[in-house]
Amino acid sequence: MARLVMKFGGTSVANIERIRNVARHVKREIDAGHEVAVVVSAMSGKTNELVGWCRDASVLHDAREYDTVVASGEQVTSGLLAITLQDMGIPARSWQGWQIPIETDGAHGAARITGIDGSKIIQHFNERGEVAVVSGFQGIHRPTGRISTLGRGGSDTSAVALAAAIQADRCDIYTDVDGVYTTDPRIVPQARRLDRVSFEEMLEMASLGAKVLQVRSVELAMIHNVKTFVRSSFDDPADPKPGTLICDEEDIVEQQIITGIAYSKDEAQITLRRVADKPGVAAAIFGPLADASINVDMIIQVVSDDTVTTDITFTVPTADYERAKTILEGVRDRIGYASLQGATDVVKISAIGVGMRSHAGVAARAFRALAEKGINIRAITTSEIKFSLLIDAAYTELAVRTLHSLYGLDKAA
Amino acid sequence: MARLVMKFGGTSVANIERIRNVARHVKREIDAGHEVAVVVSAMSGKTNELVGWCRDASVLHDAREYDTVVASGEQVTSGLLAITLQDMGIPARSWQGWQIPIETDGAHGAARITGIDGSKIIQHFNERGEVAVVSGFQGIHRPTGRISTLGRGGSDTSAVALAAAIQADRCDIYTDVDGVYTTDPRIVPQARRLDRVSFEEMLEMASLGAKVLQVRSVELAMIHNVKTFVRSSFDDPADPKPGTLICDEEDIVEQQIITGIAYSKDEAQITLRRVADKPGVAAAIFGPLADASINVDMIIQVVSDDTVTTDITFTVPTADYERAKTILEGVRDRIGYASLQGATDVVKISAIGVGMRSHAGVAARAFRALAEKGINIRAITTSEIKFSLLIDAAYTELAVRTLHSLYGLDKAA
Numbered sequence: 001m002a003r004l005v006m007k008f009g010g011t012s013v014a015n016i017e018r019i020r021n022v023a024r025h026v027k028r029e030i031d032a033g034h035e036v037a038v039v040v041s042a043m044s045g046k047t048n049e050l051v052g053w054c055r056d057a058s059v060l061h062d063a064r065e066y067d068t069v070v071a072s073g074e075q076v077t078s079g080l081l082a083i084t085l086q087d088m089g090i091p092a093r094s095w096q097g098w099q100i101p102i103e104t105d106g107a108h109g110a111a112r113i114t115g116i117d118g119s120k121i122i123q124h125f126n127e128r129g130e131v132a133v134v135s136g137f138q139g140i141h142r143p144t145g146r147i148s149t150l151g152r153g154g155s156d157t158s159a160v161a162l163a164a165a166i167q168a169d170r171c172d173i174y175t176d177v178d179g180v181y182t183t184d185p186r187i188v189p190q191a192r193r194l195d196r197v198s199f200e201e202m203l204e205m206a207s208l209g210a211k212v213l214q215v216r217s218v219e220l221a222m223i224h225n226v227k228t229f230v231r232s233s234f235d236d237p238a239d240p241k242p243g244t245l246i247c248d249e250e251d252i253v254e255q256q257i258i259t260g261i262a263y264s265k266d267e268a269q270i271t272l273r274r275v276a277d278k279p280g281v282a283a284a285i286f287g288p289l290a291d292a293s294i295n296v297d298m299i300i301q302v303v304s305d306d307t308v309t310t311d312i313t314f315t316v317p318t319a320d321y322e323r324a325k326t327i328l329e330g331v332r333d334r335i336g337y338a339s340l341q342g343a344t345d346v347v348k349i350s351a352i353g354v355g356m357r358s359h360a361g362v363a364a365r366a367f368r369a370l371a372e373k374g375i376n377i378r379a380i381t382t383s384e385i386k387f388s389l390l391i392d393a394a395y396t397e398l399a400v401r402t403l404h405s406l407y408g409l410d411k412a413a
Numbered sequence: 414m415a416r417l418v419m420k421f422g423g424t425s426v427a428n429i430e431r432i433r434n435v436a437r438h439v440k441r442e443i444d445a446g447h448e449v450a451v452v453v454s455a456m457s458g459k460t461n462e463l464v465g466w467c468r469d470a471s472v473l474h475d476a477r478e479y480d481t482v483v484a485s486g487e488q489v490t491s492g493l494l495a496i497t498l499q500d501m502g503i504p505a506r507s508w509q510g511w512q513i514p515i516e517t518d519g520a521h522g523a524a525r526i527t528g529i530d531g532s533k534i535i536q537h538f539n540e541r542g543e544v545a546v547v548s549g550f551q552g553i554h555r556p557t558g559r560i561s562t563l564g565r566g567g568s569d570t571s572a573v574a575l576a577a578a579i580q581a582d583r584c585d586i587y588t589d590v591d592g593v594y595t596t597d598p599r600i601v602p603q604a605r606r607l608d609r610v611s612f613e614e615m616l617e618m619a620s621l622g623a624k625v626l627q628v629r630s631v632e633l634a635m636i637h638n639v640k641t642f643v644r645s646s647f648d649d650p651a652d653p654k655p656g657t658l659i660c661d662e663e664d665i666v667e668q669q670i671i672t673g674i675a676y677s678k679d680e681a682q683i684t685l686r687r688v689a690d691k692p693g694v695a696a697a698i699f700g701p702l703a704d705a706s707i708n709v710d711m712i713i714q715v716v717s718d719d720t721v722t723t724d725i726t727f728t729v730p731t732a733d734y735e736r737a738k739t740i741l742e743g744v745r746d747r748i749g750y751a752s753l754q755g756a757t758d759v760v761k762i763s764a765i766g767v768g769m770r771s772h773a774g775v776a777a778r779a780f781r782a783l784a785e786k787g788i789n790i791r792a793i794t795t796s797e798i799k800f801s802l803l804i805d806a807a808y809t810e811l812a813v814r815t816l817h818s819l820y821g822l823d824k825a826a
Contacts, residue, residue, distance in 0.1 A: 058500035069492035072485035079482035087471035
């Protein structure tokens with residue numbers, strides 16, 4: 001007997017028929033003798049509808065009221081799944097964030113879980129053999145007693161945090177794909193499903209645009225060492241595929257140098273030409289952006305051809321591009337630059353693999369391979385287990401395929 | 414300065430535009446210097462959608478899960494109205510049943526309010542000048558911590574109970590009609606809006622088919638002597654009509670003998686012919702019906718033409734008619750009757766007025782007037798302030814108009 005958390009996203013609970021399918025997945029695990037807590041999202045489309053109403057009511061809506069409205073979506077699904085499970089003869093009850101409680105900080109709309117009391121759920125396992133159907137995405141801010149939400153994709157985080165709180169043996173994240181792939185199968189048909197991927201690699205992949213899991217959920221899984229599977233809710237409930245296990249690096253026997261290739265189109269490039277090369281100039285540029293909560297990612301600084309000034313290139317999220325430009329134009333006198341250039345038709349390609357730690361020259365091979373295809377690299381950043389390249393968006397597919405093949409990730413023909 | 418509860422039903426909050434209209438009604442009272450708690454229903458249609466999903470999930474759904482699902486409708490509206498009020502510059506916050514708390518018993522789906530702690534709402538009035546936007550229809554069953562609902566129309570009851578708990582000076586129930594009428598204006602164009610009606614009369618009208626207010630809310634208003642107005646949310650928010658005040662009998666100066674004529678088509682008639690006229694026979698008939706939670710309303714017993722047996726006629730709600738017949742056929746041997754006859758094409762017409770207490774012969778005038786129109790009376794029941802007549806449904810409009818005119822209720826031409 002094991003204790004499991006199973007998480008189902010919005011498309012998996014989009015209507016009563018799909019909720020019944022989810023119940024069949026749960027029944028399989030119950031029949032196998034396991035204790036199960038299920039975490040559910042809102043029916044797909046519902047959250048958008050609720051968010052739309054809040055926006056219609058006021059552009060600048062109170063985040064606490066937004067959370068009250070939006071959290072209702074998960075409340076509905078949890079009740080409906082509990083009813084459906086009972087209909088199949090499986091004892092079940094729904095739990096809202098405030099009933100457990102799942103406590104969060106007061107950052108409404110993007111709250112962080114600060115603690116989960118798993119005792120009531122465990123007690124109901126022991127005394128009633130009940131499936132706990134838990135509303136994902138939501139919690140309670142204890143000091144004010146208000147409903148909070150974790151932000152988009154927050155149900156993944158709810159699931160992993162709950163798994164840690166009830167000491168679950170496993171957390172299964174059911175999605176509309178059957179696991180984590182070496183890259184996006186829509187642009188590389190040779191992409192392979194990974195049997196295992198390390199927490200660190202998954203964290204980089206999630207940060208870099210592979211939208212399988214929310215970043216925060218992977219962080220939590222890593223911190224609490226929660227064995228997490230990504231698998232498909234559209235598999236046959238009676239005979240599902242195992243999916244991809246996210247686990248400790250040590251649990252992966254045959255480690256590749258590169259595990260996956262990710263790409264993100266959500267990048268915009270800004271270059272400031274002929275910036276005075278004097279102390280404090282970086283603070284003058286990046287201070288105002290940080291004050292405006294704009295995340296700066298890649299930063300490159302190269303000496304200009306006049307050898308006394310420098311050119312500074314960096315990237316910001318596309319959504320913040322116009323705002324970033326306006327801010328920098330406002331502090332132009334303080335920074336002292338000759339011109340501001342920008343581009344939104346760029347993409348960040350990343351290669352991730354813990355094997356990079358022990359292998360030199362991994363990135364250099366990529367530079368050569370892309371140069372051979374005539375792809376110009378605008379910026380480069382590296383970390384211990386990944387490197388990222390900024391290139392023209394037109395070359396996205398070509399670059400991803402080139403790297404995927406270069407690092408031996410293509411599946412056997 | 415006064416303290417008000419304002420209640421808005423589903424059609425009044427059906428979309429963002431109407432919610433904004435509700436906010437304008439609230440703003441008028443705030444601008445007049447009042448403290449306001451608003452009670453809201455779910456957007457019209459939402460509750461039916463949620464109930465439908467529960468039914469689709471399971472015919473025999475757990476009432477606790479049903480409540481969890483269905484209560485989400487009010488949660489959405491309360492958050493949206495709070496956002497809309499804030500957008501107009503009015504401090505406001507939403508309150509769910511469990512946050513106040515509004516405590517109920519454990520009769521999920523049709524729970525009764527057992528207590529409301531008004532202290533937090535009053536504290537927010539005092540310290541923050543905040544409008545309290547309260548989700549109607551819902552509460553919490555404290556011993557289990559589960560969300561409960563009060564049953565259909567429960568938001569009226571929430572409003573009146575809240576008014577009592579916070580010692581409000583007034584409770585305004587906003588609906589899609591502009592007050593309580595002497596009868597249904599759809600069938601009697603001469604129907605007049607009443608300026609005032611007594612609690613007792615309103616209670617009879619609500620019980621007898623005038624669907625303006627839920628019966629339980631009138632009971633609570635009477636017990637706690639809450640001055641309750643029924644008025645229209647579709648009036649101009651800047652210059653609304655006062656509506657109908659439901660108040661103590663003593664506060665009504667010019668009391669009519671009859672205040673209103675109600676009718677209910679939700680009646681079915683059952684007649685048992687030639688029942689043995691012996692002790693215990695009434696128990697043999699009505700005991701099994703009570704055990705099946707079937708409400709028996711009018712009961713008439715007349716000696717049969719053989720003078721040793723009696724005919725017993727009574728009414729049950731139409732929804733329970735077939736079930737009642739089946740039960741009575743099952744206990745035929747025990748009761749001992751010759752035949753069972755039934756009819757569903759009947760209607761109950763009632764005349765209500767506290768003036769009946771001090772005037773004799775009020776009902777007799779009705780019998781004569783209906784006889785003159787050729788309307789046969791199948792059954793009669795009377796109480797201190799009303800009498801009810803069961804007639805063929807085909808005569809509904811004629812009978813209502815006849816009585817409305819007979820008792821001087823028609824408005825001046």
